[in-house]
Amino acid sequence: MTEKAKSLFQIFKNGLWKENPVMVLVIGMCPTLAVTNTGANGFAMGIATAFVLISSEIVISIIKNLIPSNVRIPSFILIIATFVTFTDYFVRAFFPTIAESLSIFIPLIVVNCLILGRQEAFASKNPTHKAIADAVGMSVGFTWVLTLLGIIREFFGMGSIFGLQLLGEWYRPMVIMLLPGGAFLTLGLMVGIYKHLSREG
Amino acid sequence: MNSAELVVTSSPHVRSEDSVPKIMWSVVIALLPAFFASVYFFSARAISIVLAGIAGAVISEYIFQKVRGKKITITDGSAVVTGLLLALTLPPTIPLWATFLGGVVAIVIGKQVFGGIGHNPFNPALIGRAFMVAAYPVLMTDWAVDGVSTATPLALMKSDGIATDTWRLFVGQIGGSLGETSALALLLGFSFLLYKGYVNWRIPLSMISTVFLMTFIFGQNPVFHIFAGGLMIGALYMATDMVSSPTTKLGRYIFGIGAGVIVVVIRLWGGYSEGVLFAILLMNAAVPLINRYTRPRSLGEVK
Numbered sequence: 001m002t003e004k005a006k007s008l009f010q011i012f013k014n015g016l017w018k019e020n021p022v023m024v025l026v027i028g029m030c031p032t033l034a035v036t037n038t039g040a041n042g043f044a045m046g047i048a049t050a051f052v053l054i055s056s057e058i059v060i061s062i063i064k065n066l067i068p069s070n071v072r073i074p075s076f077i078l079i080i081a082t083f084v085t086f087t088d089y090f091v092r093a094f095f096p097t098i099a100e101s102l103s104i105f106i107p108l109i110v111v112n113c114l115i116l117g118r119q120e121a122f123a124s125k126n127p128t129h130k131a132i133a134d135a136v137g138m139s140v141g142f143t144w145v146l147t148l149l150g151i152i153r154e155f156f157g158m159g160s161i162f163g164l165q166l167l168g169e170w171y172r173p174m175v176i177m178l179l180p181g182g183a184f185l186t187l188g189l190m191v192g193i194y195k196h197l198s199r200e201g
Numbered sequence: 202m203n204s205a206e207l208v209v210t211s212s213p214h215v216r217s218e219d220s221v222p223k224i225m226w227s228v229v230i231a232l233l234p235a236f237f238a239s240v241y242f243f244s245a246r247a248i249s250i251v252l253a254g255i256a257g258a259v260i261s262e263y264i265f266q267k268v269r270g271k272k273i274t275i276t277d278g279s280a281v282v283t284g285l286l287l288a289l290t291l292p293p294t295i296p297l298w299a300t301f302l303g304g305v306v307a308i309v310i311g312k313q314v315f316g317g318i319g320h321n322p323f324n325p326a327l328i329g330r331a332f333m334v335a336a337y338p339v340l341m342t343d344w345a346v347d348g349v350s351t352a353t354p355l356a357l358m359k360s361d362g363i364a365t366d367t368w369r370l371f372v373g374q375i376g377g378s379l380g381e382t383s384a385l386a387l388l389l390g391f392s393f394l395l396y397k398g399y400v401n402w403r404i405p406l407s408m409i410s411t412v413f414l415m416t417f418i419f420g421q422n423p424v425f426h427i428f429a430g431g432l433m434i435g436a437l438y439m440a441t442d443m444v445s446s447p448t449t450k451l452g453r454y455i456f457g458i459g460a461g462v463i464v465v466v467i468r469l470w471g472g473y474s475e476g477v478l479f480a481i482l483l484m485n486a487a488v489p490l491i492n493r494y495t496r497p498r499s500l501g502e503v504k
Contacts, residue, residue: 172299174336174337175335175336176332176335179335
């Protein structure tokens with residue numbers, strides 16, 4: 001029993017660091033680069049993706065034996081799209097400002113390769129409890145990277161963190177950090193530091 | 202990697218007295234006329250801007266190499282050249298902290314993350330400038346001569362169709378970045394490098410003549426276009442960067458012509474009034490490809 005719990009924890013931990021979806025697998029780059037101009041946006045994107053990923057991994061791992069393998073990709077997309085539609089309506093109804101700043105990128109979660117990739121690589125081959133561990137791990141891994149990326153870009157681009165103005169009038173914001181170029185620069189440096197840290201471990 | 206006593210390389214071997222520090226310090230000497238011209242035209246503030254740029258480049262190189270546990274190479278002059286070149290492409294009103302930051306970005310992101318000198322695919326000074334253009338667009342377009350704000354000749358030409366007197370363009374008494382305005386001073390320094398044999402003439406020649414020909418064909422004043430903006434400093438000192446330019450003769454012509462075409466396209470039809478920065482960076486990106494396709498046939502090779 002403890003052995004089992006341990007292996008579940010291993011699967012969960014995988015997504016956090018060793019196979020982090022952004023840093024190592026480098027998937028889901030579109031939302032990673034596009035909506036992380038503030039910490040709050042990065043976090044919201046992470047949560048929205050997490051909901052879709054966890055729900056669809058659960059459903060797909062349950063019905064995996066019913067899906068003919070020839071049409072599995074369209075079936076996965078259909079299930080993912082259902083949850084994305086939930087998320088889209090939910091965010092628009094309860095968090096209209098977040099919906100506005102994330103705009104098209106919430107519907108685009110459908111084609112986020114992180115989600116489809118995990119269904120294909122994990123949920124369609126593993127029992128439900130493992131799929132949940134994998135989905136939660138990957139979601140947390142995705143969210144922390146997006147949030148950190150958003151915090152760094154917001155700090156240099158606006159002098160604030162989560163909307164809280166930290167730097168005074170004297171600070172002249174770096175416009176580039178709010179533009180796509182800043183996302184590439186920051187992510188590149190983050191991956192570089194990540195590789196450096198992983199190598200020593 | 203290699204010890205000082207035993208350096209293993211493949212043939213052919215050429216004995217040469219030239220070394221990185223020797224060449225780099227010669228480039229610094231070659232840039233002195235442009236530096237003095239900038240002090241003359243833009244007051245003593247030019248000195249502090251240049252010092253801030255060099256300080257940013259040298260200090261960040263030192264810290265980066267210290268942290269990575271590499272050999273400290275700040276005395277070879279390459280960081281000084283980067284900082285100096287960067288400072289000479291900045292407007293005279295630029296704050297010193299922004300110049301310093303530009304120097305840091307030039308060295309860290311433009312050079313050291315790729316593995317230091319000899320490994321950078323792009324010209325580090327231009328990376329620093331490109332970063333500053335994107336980060337502080339307002340600061341980077343504030344031009345002034347003798348304390349009076351003015352537009353650069355290229356901007357005047359683009360928005361209002363006003364041409365600037367050619368002699369003033371040549372000498373450098375115009376709005377613009379510190380070191381780019383005086384074609385005279387830049388050519389003076391370049392002739393020193395040519396005399397020393399440290400610089401390649403194919404890239405500047407093909408780049409400048411492409412701009413001349415293309416602007417002539419499209420009904421512009423070609424003399425104005427070769428002396429205005431950053432073409433001179435870019436073609437003479439940045440496009441010729443040994444690391445980020447092609448290694449073959451044919452490749453150098455291709456590089457120069459390509460950069461010249463991009464400059465004219467941006468100047469005549471682009472959103473910016475000046476395109477030398479992006480022209481050189483884009484051609485830098487094409488260098489591995491150019492090198493590959495212009496590789497000369499080795500002796501006896503049959504195609």
